[in-house]
Amino acid sequence: MNEKNILENIYRMLDGELNAAEQEELKLYLGEHPEAAILMKQCEKVKDQFGKSGNSEVVPDLKSEILGRINWEQYKTKNIMEPKFSISFWQQPVFRMSFIFITGVFIGFLIFSFLKTDLSLSSKTKEAVKGTFAGSNTFENMKVADNLLYEGSLAKAVCNVRYTADIVEIDLNLSSSQAVNTILEFDNKNFTVLNIRNVNVNKQSTLFTAVNYVHINNTGDNKYIIQLSNSNKLSNDIAFKIMQDGQPLYQNKITINKSNN
Secondary structure (H helix, E strand, C coil): CCHHHHHHHHHHHHCCCCCHHHHHHHHHHHHHCHHHHHHHHHHHHHHHHHHHCCCCCCCCCHHHHHHHHCCHHHHCCCCCCCCCCCCCHHHCHHHHHHHHHHHHHHHHHHHHHHHCCCCCCCHHHHHHHCCCCCCCCCHHHCEEEEEEEEECCCEEEEEEEEECCCEEEEEEEEEEEEEEEEEEECCCCCEEEEEEEEEECCCCCEEEEECCEEEEEEEEEEEEEEEEEECCCCCEEEEEEEEECCEEEEEEEEEECCCCC
């Protein structure tokens, strides 16, 4: 029912013009709509007031009189604000891309901090390198740590290691017909990777470092010069391994700062 039909039925109800079915329908509607029930009560009050006044004059327009006394404000439908949708600041594309970029830089910095290898030489280290095979022809003046030689069916290796009070230099020659892994492991409290020179390396071989090891994936004939800082004067070992598919082919160790030297 719309408002016009409701009013018409209320007036007819008060005037006794509704049949039983229409009265039942109106009562059911009033029970489900409190606003219409209030309107019905107000109409009944207005009718009662006219009945109690004893005025026998016939009101020319009873409907207009009743409508004029009803407070229509309480029956007006409140305007419902249309929902406004706004994109959250966190969901804006510009912010999301910026956030992803900054997060990527931050994560990259963390990874670099954990796995970094300082390949640049400090002023002190540069002075130390001047007395090495890489910096001059005075490699013979360094102390000998060890000379490792391995020759197997899958790989060959010659590893000459010398050191001073500041630096350890490893002259490494590798040869393998198949891919093998060569690993130098050490305690980062005693040694730090300073510099690695790929003297003669093919495109099939790769090398990467961390704070406590140098890992070479070797295929073919390659030559490297690896320089480590010698952080203390105590005797310390560097592990040397050659592996293939996780199985060791050769294992040995190199002792730096030997007591008899």
